[in-house]
Amino acid sequence: MDLIKRGAVEIIPEEDLVKKLGKSIKENKPLNIKLGCDPTRPDLHLGHTVVLRKLSHFQQLGHLAILIIGDFTGMIGDPSGRNSARPPLTLEEARENGKSYFEQASLILDPKRTKIVYNSDWLGKMNFADVIKLASKYTLARMLERDDFTNRYKNGIPISLHEILYPLAQAMDSIAIDSDVELGGTDQKFNLLVGRDIQREFGKEPQVILTMPLLVGIDGVEKMSKSMNNYIGITEPPKEMYGKTLSISDELIYTYFELATDVPNNELKQIKQQLENKEVNPRDIKRKLARKIVEMYHSKDEAIKAEEEFDRIFVNKGLPDEMSEFSMNGELDILDLIVKVGFAPTRSEARRLVIQGGVSLDGEKVTDVKMVVKIDNPKILKVGKRNFIKLTTK
Template sequence: MIVWVDMKGVVKVSTDKSAIEELLTRSVDSIYPTRGALEKVLFSGKKIRLYLGIDPTSPHLHLGHAENLIMLRRFQDLGHEVFVLFGDFTGRIGDPTDKLAARVSLTSAQVKENLKTFKTQASKVLRFSGQNAAQVKFNAKWLSKLTFEEVIEFSSHFTVQQMIERSMFQERLQAGKPIHLHEFFYPLMQGYDSYAMDVDLEIGGTDQTFNMLVGRDVQRIYRNKEKFVITNRLLEDPATGKKMSKTEGTLINLDDVPTAMFGKMMAAPDELIVPIAELATLIPQKNVEEIKIALKKGINPRDIKLYVAEELVKLYHSTKAATEAREEFVRVFSKKERPEDAPKLKITKTLPLIDLLIEAGVESRGEARRLIIQGAIKINDEQKKDEKEMIATKKGDILRIGKHRFFEIV
């Protein structure tokens, strides 16, 4: 979409009806206070300030983040002022949402390390330069400067009952598990972010509804101002209700190399085809509807996955990379050949199998064990089943993890 700029260099806000209609429907679950109220603002031509918050609990952004980044991009294309807030302060505390135990706190060094490539990854969707560039902010800039007196005053506007009624806290109470006092402060900190940036709108997944509505309360209390909230559907498997995750082996990261991204999409459960196409790509909605019809008619899901996988790689890498990834997938998995451009893995010593997998980027020992138990690990086509087996690799060996991840030992 073209970003229109007037003679003075000021970005003009678009009120394109079809673009706003897609913006408010494609991935949306709910809009607060109402869709009608937000539509009225958007069609008025008023420029709004909106943001998405992301905590650096991992060094990778994934398709779940991408869904919200895509919505930000649509607002950016319409001429609105968009921010990505990286929670370098809140990330150290940990969001208790959907957690049946307190998160392990991260150190400042861990947060800093995780943040290293966040902007680069987000730039696969957003524009951080040129006309109407997106802006990056860090909440330690204001949260770390609050005095204890200010925190007490701020927290006085909320009650323990508001916090304790949340489902994950109720489940912990019933299970006799502890609820730590600092966990009540997470939604307050997220709410303060809205005040510090003085935003008109916040977007996030449905799992963030409570936290985002706290920010709405904060804007009303301190600025007597409305703040809109858009909650987007979670990218999850309709058959299981589970989000894409490294634990389930379905996580697709934005910094995955093209062949790995393509391969992971091909390995994803068939039930994820439509959610990924609709929420994490720029495939036109009419094409998404055609995908739904084709699947109902019994078209081979593999053929549809090839299309969606190519669109994924096209968006997060390039058209050329998408074409090459598709050709490589067909060559390797249809013709049973090894990949020509497998990522190189430098191993200089004998390692237990489980440690070799960690060196190859498997994100936890638990995930590594799961892969080994499932028989998903091969070295030179020989299956490995003992996590303690000492592996003495040599140059040119091929490590295969699952169906679609290959590494050449160097």
């Protein structure tokens, strides 16, 4: 229970989980631990790994992880945490994304104790009579209790009927696989509870639900998200991972250790004590965190290299060992150059970077947005903290 409860927000009901675990041990039969995978986001970041890591904890205890790829429910679009309807996917798109999800999730999970299923296998076989029968088992009043729907209803934002069916479809996943425990983020709590109710309606033992917190992104404000550009992708290069991790606020160091790494609980306690000790520099602990995260998804050697390169660039003001090259003839104004090398999508964004002091040429800060760059000998263009490129003549 110490391992299972690590980082968890709620276990509902905890006493049922204790009973299920006891029965599992007595009968030597693993529990079915369910996790629904969102096929709209095939590229995983540390935020996604929080619940995957909890799933791996159950695997370590001998239980079976069942990943449900929502290829059918992806055509509905999960309304959780949304203030508008989510664009639906085609079945083919959802399946393709699901394959990518599983490949990346295997960096955390034990494939031998993981079963992957697609919910189109059972939801796609339901006819309209089946849907009506299922819908009769839940009331509209209860469905509108969920925060997403309540807020949209109050603000006059449309709620389509197909969105109301989503929690019921997710509940049918629990029926299909005989789910003992379902995991999810705190934003999934309503859907997970519906699963318990529908299992009961079908005469099955209700699943226990376990919710995990939503990891705050590197901006320290919003939950980690690609759309917010505050994420650390688990397939990113080591130096990107390392640099992004060092950019988090000191307040998030312990949370990241707890939710995004596999350091033992006794080590977690030591880290907490160190962070509370004013004589210890939090940056030293953050560097340890950055090394740990890179090591988990790459290797110990790559983590050391990433740290050495970071020190060379930012601590010792050196340059990275390897840089891309951009060859040019003639002259280019600085804004066009930044766009052409791919460091900004538009001239207006390039202008913003210059004005904010984020652009330098051969170590000299560029302050003139109208500056014309002529390459008579190789120069180093730096944009932001990590973007370097060598400029050469053709």
